[in-house]
Amino acid sequence: MSQTLQDAYSELLRERGLALPGPPPGPKVDAAILLLASEAYKSSGYSGDLASFLQSKQGGFGVDFMQAVADRVKESGLGHQFELDAARKRVEAAVSLARYRLSDEVFVGEFPTRSFNAQATRVGPGFLVLINSGLFSFVHTATKIFSLSVEFADFGPDGRHIPSTRTGRSDFSEDEKQEAMTELILAYLLYGDARKATRFAFQHPRKMNAAGAMCDACVLFAVAHEYGHVIGGHLGSARSKTAQTPVGPLDVLEKSYKQEFEADGLGARLVVLSAGRLENNKLVFGVDAQHWIDIDTTLSGPLLFLRLDRLVTRVASEICGTDEFLMYGDHPPSDARISVVRTMYAQFGLTELRKLSSFCVEWIDAMEEGVLGFVRSNLPRIRQRFQSALGH
Numbered sequence: 489m490s491q492t493l494q495d496a497y498s499e500l501l502r503e504r505g506l507a508l509p510g511p512p513p514g515p516k517v518d519a520a521i522l523l524l525a526s527e528a529y530k531s532s533g534y535s536g537d538l539a540s541f542l543q544s545k546q547g548g549f550g551v552d553f554m555q556a557v558a559d560r561v562k563e564s565g566l567g568h569q570f571e572l573d574a575a576r577k578r579v580e581a582a583v584s585l586a587r588y589r590l591s592d593e594v595f596v597g598e599f600p601t602r603s604f605n606a607q608a609t610r611v612g613p614g615f616l617v618l619i620n621s622g623l624f625s626f627v628h629t630a631t632k633i634f635s636l637s638v639e640f641a642d643f644g645p646d647g648r649h650i651p652s653t654r655t656g657r658s659d660f661s662e663d664e665k666q667e668a669m670t671e672l673i674l675a676y677l678l679y680g681d682a683r684k685a686t687r688f689a690f691q692h693p694r695k696m697n698a699a700g701a702m703c704d705a706c707v708l709f710a711v712a713h714e715y716g717h718v719i720g721g722h723l724g725s726a727r728s729k730t731a732q733t734p735v736g737p738l739d740v741l742e743k744s745y746k747q748e749f750e751a752d753g754l755g756a757r758l759v760v761l762s763a764g765r766l767e768n769n770k771l772v773f774g775v776d777a778q779h780w781i782d783i784d785t786t787l788s789g790p791l792l793f794l795r796l797d798r799l800v801t802r803v804a805s806e807i808c809g810t811d812e813f814l815m816y817g818d819h820p821p822s823d824a825r826i827s828v829v830r831t832m833y834a835q836f837g838l839t840e841l842r843k844l845s846s847f848c849v850e851w852i853d854a855m856e857e858g859v860l861g862f863v864r865s866n867l868p869r870i871r872q873r874f875q876s877a878l879g880h
């Protein structure tokens with residue numbers, strides 16, 4: 489990564505008066521990790537001591553995991569640059585696998601504002617892909633609610649789940665998951681901060697890992713979509729327009745629906761390529777049962793992301809009393825975008841997976857009417873809050 493591009497990113501943040509959260513002091517990192525581990529230990533019913541719990545399969549953390557968490561917090565503090573660097577590496581590997589050419593260097597950076605979207609902008613030395621911090625907190629909580637509402641099990645070599653490895657009953661009832669999702673969306677829309685919604689603790693490391701992997705998959709797609717704009721050459725030809733962000737206007741590049749669909753298709757292609765494994769110079773899918781799970785998780789990212797986008801947009805339209813309300817600027821409706829993604833998956837023959845990617849869409853759709861029903865029956869109160877949040 490050239491220093492000048494990264495400098496341009498730092499300069500942009502400085503201009504806007506934005507700062508990323510720095511790393512906490514060392515002892516705090518260790519204390520945070522220990523707390524996480526001991527919470528899991530307490531709720532596990534494990535009879536041995538904490539140290540052997542961490543090593544055990546049931547603990548699921550292991551020393552490597554703890555070290556990785558510690559490194560991550562030390563390196564990128566409480567911000568998300570660590571995740572973005574990982575996503576950029578995966579996307580760039582997929583770009584070279586597909587033999588796409590990037591016309592210039594790309595830097596992917598966190599944009600510390602609370603809204604739920606991403607944007608690409610042209611600066612002197614290259615392209616900046618800016619992923620809003622709000623996207624992380626929103627997707628993080630949404631995948632957590634998903635993970636807490638479903639059961640997980642290991643898959644055997646025959647591809648069937650092993651009943652004895654099930655995580656046990658789900659932590660959330662139907663009503664609770666709907667309530668949690670409604671609260672999350674309203675926290676985001678009314679206060680611009682998904683973190684204002686109730687925080688939930690994981691009782692099981694497997695659920696935590698699954699939510700983390702799905703969250704990473706959503707972020708991967710957000711980054712891959714912006715690369716799609718770069719690869720598609722949309723940023724060179726597009727007219728600049730000014731987008732309103734919580735920290736003032738930002739010049740972004742105006743794109744057409746056609747370009748958005750193209751970016752979704754290219755983004756989905758990069759996501760698929762990043763999920764394959766190279767063996768003897770050939771890209772293969774599903775080398776073993778675990779690989780199928782990883783593929784399915786990765787491919788669930790774009791679908792989950794677009795479905796969440798649709799649910800938030802529908803709630804926002806309900807509050808504003810208009811269908812014109814488009815949360816994410818110039819992006820086309822999510823149904824059409826999802827079908828572009830599915831078409832791309834089908835081109836790789838990846839239609840019948842372990843169904844996580846289909847299931848997460850059904851999971852959101854199943855609660856859509858309930859969420860909207862709650863909003864409708866509390867509309868005057870919610871509208872009032874929304875107006876005051878907008879400063880009217």
Ligand SMILES: [Zn+2]
Pocket residue numbers: 713717743748751819
């Ligand atoms: Zn776009």
